Each structure stands twice: as structure tokens, then as C-alpha cells.
Amino acid sequence: MKTLVVTEDGRLQVEEIERPKITEKQALVKTVSCGICGTDATIIRQSFKGFDSGHYPLILGHEGVGEVVEVGAGVKGFKPGDLVILPFVPEPLKDGCTLHSGWGAFSEYGVIDDLTAYRSEEAPEAAYAQQVLPDFIDRYEAPVLVTLREVYSTILYFGIRPHESVVVYGSGPVAMSFVKLLRLLGIKEVTAIVRSSEKANLMKQFGATQCINSKEKDVREQIRSVYPDGVHYVLDAVGSESILNEAVTLLKDRGEILCYGVPKVNQIKFDFGDGPYNWKLNFQQMPYKTEEADCHQQVLDWVADGKLVLSEFISEIVDFEHVLDAFQNYLDGKTSKKVIIKFE
Numbered sequence: 001m002k003t004l005v006v007t008e009d010g011r012l013q014v015e016e017i018e019r020p021k022i023t024e025k026q027a028l029v030k031t032v033s034c035g036i037c038g039t040d041a042t043i044i045r046q047s048f049k050g051f052d053s054g055h056y057p058l059i060l061g062h063e064g065v066g067e068v069v070e071v072g073a074g075v076k077g078f079k080p081g082d083l084v085i086l087p088f089v090p091e092p093l094k095d096g097c098t099l100h101s102g103w104g105a106f107s108e109y110g111v112i113d114d115l116t117a118y119r120s121e122e123a124p125e126a127a128y129a130q131q132v133l134p135d136f137i138d139r140y141e142a143p144v145l146v147t148l149r150e151v152y153s154t155i156l157y158f159g160i161r162p163h164e165s166v167v168v169y170g171s172g173p174v175a176m177s178f179v180k181l182l183r184l185l186g187i188k189e190v191t192a193i194v195r196s197s198e199k200a201n202l203m204k205q206f207g208a209t210q211c212i213n214s215k216e217k218d219v220r221e222q223i224r225s226v227y228p229d230g231v232h233y234v235l236d237a238v239g240s241e242s243i244l245n246e247a248v249t250l251l252k253d254r255g256e257i258l259c260y261g262v263p264k265v266n267q268i269k270f271d272f273g274d275g276p277y278n279w280k281l282n283f284q285q286m287p288y289k290t291e292e293a294d295c296h297q298q299v300l301d302w303v304a305d306g307k308l309v310l311s312e313f314i315s316e317i318v319d320f321e322h323v324l325d326a327f328q329n330y331l332d333g334k335t336s337k338k339v340i341i342k343f344e
Contacts (some may be wrong), residue, residue, distance in 0.1 A: 003092065004106035004323055005099070006044050008056045012327055017059070018093040019109050024072035025117035029087040033317070035063035035143030036330050036339045037237075038174065042262045043102045044331070049266055049285070054098045059092050063104030065133070066343075074117040084135045085145060086126060087112050106323065108343060111231045128293040134300060139340050140317050141310035144173075147338065148299045148308065150176040151260075153291040154284050155185065158233070158258050162186040165227060167250055168208070170237035170261060171199035173313055173338040176206045178237055178260070183207035184307060191231075193219055200242040201334065205312075223250045230255055230276065239263040248275035256280040314338050 005015045012181060022028050029187070039321045040060055042048040051058070068082040087110025092099040104110065113127035133142055150173060160166060166187055168178050171194045183192050183206075192208035196199050200211035223231065230252030231281045239261030247257045251277040262285060272279070302308040315337035318326040323341050330339050 001108035002320070003108070004061060005057050005088070006060055006327045008053070010044060010046055010056075012044065012060075012324055014323065015094065016027065017099065017107070020089050020091070020111050022070065022072050024074040025077055026072050027078045027084075027112050027114065028063075029066035029110045029112055030069045030081070031064055031066040031087065031110055031343045033065050033072065033083065033106065033140045033143050034061045034179075034342050035146065035344045036327065037063055037147070039262055040102075040327075042239075042264065043330055044327075045264065047183060047264050047266070048262060051100075051102065052169055055102075058100035058102045059089060059104035059107060060102045061105030061107070061123060062086075062088070062103035063146040064088070064110055064145040065145075066110060067139075067140060068112075071092045072114070072117070075114040076313045077114040077116040078112065078132065083137070083139055083142070084130060085133055085142060086130045088126060090200065106320075106341060119329060127289075129210075129289040129296070130232045131293065131296055132289075134304075136154075136304060137300070138310065140340055141314060143340055144313045144338060145299060145303075145309045147173055147177050148181065149292045149295045149315070150287045152181050152295040152299060153287050154260055155181055155282060156179040156295070157291065158174055158235075158256075158282065160185075160187060160233060164232035165189040165191075167191045167193060167194045167223060167231050167234045168237060169235065169243045169247070170239070170331055171195070171203055171301055171336075172237070174260065174312060175237040176203070176337070178235060179203060179208050180308070184302060191223070191226075199336075220249050221247060227252070229253075232256070233258055235260065236262045241265070241268040245271055248272045248279060251276055251279050254278045254280075256282055259283045260285075314340055317342055318339070 001019045064087045089104030111131040115127040191210040192203035234247035235258040315335040317340045
């Protein structure tokens, strides 16, 4: 089968590897679509924590959706024809040799584990979030659900409450998801920090109550004019040393910096001299799949009710044969929303 590989020198190329084999507790999934994510970009640049030089070459992708084509003897929770979310390729093989896996969802086939088939032994964590999708979910838009579930579970983990003020740095799909979901959860004051008027308009469409263009205005001055004592939370959806350093100056006493964006490096220099005496820094770089699973139904309910429209988060849907061009455009910053790769 075809898969997307990141080489030892950080290049992307499509290669043929072996189709994964399933155990009695697993199902084989033919991939329908997969979303490009900021985590993919960080892995390509070889700066994602946990992926050192010895982990390359590896296969890429973690926002996959596919159709079940075969089930193991012990599988009860899935059947052929089911549209499912989050198939992975945990042990890829090429010419009999093992490659490393960056989850591998940009592959023609993947594997899911059936949680109900595990009894005496512990199920893989991903099994909790590998679930069947209802008929009203568009199969090519469905990868957006991965981002929405992860972001929603992160908001719950951060414990943001409706009366608290939040500043969100970023304007990509993750920042859009945070703003949209924060507003759906009743957070009344969500300020977006962006870098252009076009991005400001975009974030307002997703519910930002105020937008500040950091290229035109002093962010600290603008925030302090509205919140003289500072804000409760500053959320970095980018993963930037400069953002984190600016964020601490916006906090009220006992405020909190929330970092969800994946930093491009694993070390940062922090100057908190202009921050409050008491504050917190909270990193969430790898959402728990159990918590993501707990958010699955609520996200589906919002979609069913029209409160979330998946297509609004998507820039384009691209055939797999053009995956390399799609990734280059993404890495070059030419796409404003999520890019979906489709396999059929």
C-alpha cells in the first residue's frame, strides 16, 4: 500500500509498504481521508519531542478516517462498512523491515482496536477514541472531528469557566477550534491575537469577541486597556517562545498560560519579570485518548444541531496523488484552514 514517509533528512515522499495485518481484536480499515495537522509539520522538521533522529524514516498522520473492510475473530464493536475515526499503522513494514510510526494515518490502510474485545488485558489507549461515525458525518470532512475532540478535551482539562477571560494566540485550525468551542461552552470574553486583518475577520467568524492585530497594535497595551488587572488565561495555540514571553505580561495575579501549540524547539528562554507574582504555566502537548473519547458524543451532537459546521474549518480537500504539493503549501503557510487529504 502507499504511505507518506518522512525521510532521515526531513523530506516527504510516497512509498510502498506492506498492508498491516490485524489480530483477533482489531479491524482493518481502508483510509478515506486524513487531515494535515501542526504536529505533522513539527515531526517533518524533526523537532517534535519523543521523535529523535533514530525515529526516521517514519510514516506520518494521525487525523485519519476510514471504512472497515475486515474484522478479527474477537471483534464485536465494528463491522465491515462502518466509517470509523482514528485508524493508525503502529508497526509499519517495508520489505520485511520495520519502519517507525508517526501514527501513519496517511496510508491506504490502517488498523483500529476493538475496546470491547479486550477483557483480561489492557487495551491500547487509542482504542477508547477509535469509534464509529454516524451517517450524517461527511466522510471527507470527518478528520476535523479529531481536532475538535482534542481541543474540547483540552478545554475541559484546563478548567476554563464561563466567567473567566481568555486570550487566544493563533488563527489556524486549532485556534479556530478553541475560539468556537470556548464560545459554545459559554465563555463570554475570548480575545484573539492575530497577524493580519484577514485573520481577524476569520476569527470573528468563529466567535472571537475581540481581535487584536499584533502587527498594528501593542498587544499588552490593548489588553490592559480592557483588563487593567490582566486576564485569567492566555492560550498559545501556536507554540512560540515569543508568545509565551508576551503572555506572562497579560496575566492577572494567579492567571495561567495555557500552551497547546507544539513548540518548534524543546528549550525556551523565559523572562517573567513583567508578569504577576503568582502565575502558572500549563503545557498540554498530547491529549489523552480516554478524555478525547469522552468528548466524542458532545461534538457529534453539536454537529447534528448545526452548532458546528465541519466544512467551515476546511481550506481544501486534496486527492492523495497531490499530497506532496498539499503539504508544501501547508508548510509554506499558504492555507488558512485545515487541509484534508482524500484517498478515494
